[in-house]
Amino acid sequence: MARKTGADGRVTAEAILRESLSLFAQYGFATVSMRQIADKVGVQPGAIYQHHRNKQQLLVAVLDTHMDGLLKASAENQQGDCTSVQALERFARFHIQYHITRPDEVFVSYMELRSLEEEGYALIEGKRRKYERILKSILERGVSDGTFQLDDPHVSAMAILSMLTGVNTWYRSGGRLSQQKIEDIYTSMVLGAVGHRLPDTHS
Amino acid sequence: MARKTGADGRVTAEAILRESLSLFAQYGFATVSMRQIADKVGVQPGAIYQHHRNKQQLLVAVLDTHMDGLLKASAENQQGDCTSVQALERFARFHIQYHITRPDEVFVSYMELRSLEEEGYALIEGKRRKYERILKSILERGVSDGTFQLDDPHVSAMAILSMLTGVNTWYRSGGRLSQQKIEDIYTSMVLGAVGHRLPDTHS
DNA sequence: GTCTATACGTTGATAGAC
DNA sequence: GTCTATCAACGTATAGAC
Numbered sequence: 001m002a003r004k005t006g007a008d009g010r011v012t013a014e015a016i017l018r019e020s021l022s023l024f025a026q027y028g029f030a031t032v033s034m035r036q037i038a039d040k041v042g043v044q045p046g047a048i049y050q051h052h053r054n055k056q057q058l059l060v061a062v063l064d065t066h067m068d069g070l071l072k073a074s075a076e077n078q079q080g081d082c083t084s085v086q087a088l089e090r091f092a093r094f095h096i097q098y099h100i101t102r103p104d105e106v107f108v109s110y111m112e113l114r115s116l117e118e119e120g121y122a123l124i125e126g127k128r129r130k131y132e133r134i135l136k137s138i139l140e141r142g143v144s145d146g147t148f149q150l151d152d153p154h155v156s157a158m159a160i161l162s163m164l165t166g167v168n169t170w171y172r173s174g175g176r177l178s179q180q181k182i183e184d185i186y187t188s189m190v191l192g193a194v195g196h197r198l199p200d201t202h203s
Numbered sequence: 204m205a206r207k208t209g210a211d212g213r214v215t216a217e218a219i220l221r222e223s224l225s226l227f228a229q230y231g232f233a234t235v236s237m238r239q240i241a242d243k244v245g246v247q248p249g250a251i252y253q254h255h256r257n258k259q260q261l262l263v264a265v266l267d268t269h270m271d272g273l274l275k276a277s278a279e280n281q282q283g284d285c286t287s288v289q290a291l292e293r294f295a296r297f298h299i300q301y302h303i304t305r306p307d308e309v310f311v312s313y314m315e316l317r318s319l320e321e322e323g324y325a326l327i328e329g330k331r332r333k334y335e336r337i338l339k340s341i342l343e344r345g346v347s348d349g350t351f352q353l354d355d356p357h358v359s360a361m362a363i364l365s366m367l368t369g370v371n372t373w374y375r376s377g378g379r380l381s382q383q384k385i386e387d388i389y390t391s392m393v394l395g396a397v398g399h400r401l402p403d404t405h406s
Numbered sequence: 407g408t409c410t411a412t413a414c415g416t417t418g419a420t421a422g423a424c
Numbered sequence: 425g426t427c428t429a430t431c432a433a434c435g436t437a438t439a440g441a442c
Contacts, residue, residue, distance in 0.1 A: 028233055030231055033434075033436080034435085035436095044409060044410075045436085046408075046410085046411095046439095047407070049437070050408075054436080054437075114231060150391075152380070155380070155388050156388070159370075163362050163366035163369070166366070167365075169365065181354075185354055185358050189353075189359065189362055189397075190396070192396045193396040194392075215425085236417065237419080238416085246425090246426070248419085249419080249427075250426055250427080252420085253426080257419075258418070258419090
């Protein structure tokens with residue numbers, strides 16, 4: 001049969017990433033078939049292989065797109081001079097904002113690390129480490145200028161990231177609390193956890 | 204061919220749960236086949252259906268076993284009178300100890316919630332909520348007796364649980380830090396996050 | 407770039423012998 | 425309770441026409 005004339009490759013490419021992300025988030029990478037993705041995009045399964053070598057590379061592309069977006073946005077967020085407390089607060093608010101508004105991307109990025117084979121894992125894990133280092137640097141600065149009290153910047157960074165990213169396990173938009181309020185609570189907890197006191201958020 | 208004589212059903216049943224857990228942790232529920240499990244156990248695929256109605260019920264059994272163990276151990280840990288600070292510290296140390304020594308169970312319990320169908324999900328989620336409520340109660344007590352400063356016990360409980368459970372994403376036994384030290388660091392961060400100060404853990 | 411058609415392995419689950 | 429044998433459905437990926 002004839003091919004679909006007038007089809008735009010870039011549109012298809014974007015649709016593949018978008019629908020893959022959505023399906024992976026809903027059912028998990030292992031469960032989703034190339035057929036399902038093709039159906040959602042509106043092409044035949046074989047057409048996906050025009051854009052990605054195989055299913056594994058499709059997953060890598062999805063995760064890599066997310067990590068690049070995160071690193072770029074976080075770099076923009078961290079520019080400008082500020083104290084270590086301000087930097088930590090800014091980081092915490094940024095992280096929550098970015099993650100809370102992208103539940104699918106975040107979910108897939110954390111859940112499907114295990115589905116990555118060696119090469120893709122190294123790529124994504126490298127970018128994740130780069131992001132973690134941003135927070136670790138802030139903590140180290142706060143320790144050396146005496147603002148924060150903590151024993152181990154690396155462990156504290158990991159703990160804080162787990163705590164912040166955890167919002168996504170319970171937050172649903174339109175819930176009891178505004179996004180602003182959630183940011184406030186988490187920021188206050190993060191500052192407390194590193195041994196810094198806010199004047200008083202409890203009133 | 205003849206059946207394997209002298210086989211003990213209870214031994215097989217335990218082996219199925221044990222090997223399923225291990226395989227689910229390593230490869231993910233969706234990826235693991237009944238054949239793989241049967242191979243590890245040393246039986247034929249059909250034999251598993253003597254113990255579990257289908258693959259889904261096998262997953263439910265694995266997760267339910269974990270949740271029952273967690274709830275039982277946590278109930279034992281929380282008995283006896285103590286202040287709210289002591290209760291929180293005891294909870295934090297318990298949670299880390301329990302989770303850090305059972306990486307597979309914890310990993311599967313968090314990752315495969317999505318693989319549960321309605322009925323099984325309700326069962327497991329109910330037990331998870333029950334566990335969360337233990338921490339929430341401790342926080343509420345600490346707020347009402349003026350020991351903790353926090354705005355929302357529910358959100359704080361979720362944040363603390365994310366932080367504590369997060370140890371499992373980076374901790375590997377035999378690493379740089381002793382388990383005791385890790386407990387100390389996390390406990391100190393938890394107490395800080397709820398607005399309570401330790402004398403000085405930084406020396 | 408997209409299509410149809412298809413190769414070919416693997417899946418969950420069942421039937422019936424022992 | 426375990427075995428062998430088997431089924432129908434579905435998986436990824438490729439080949440070659442248009």
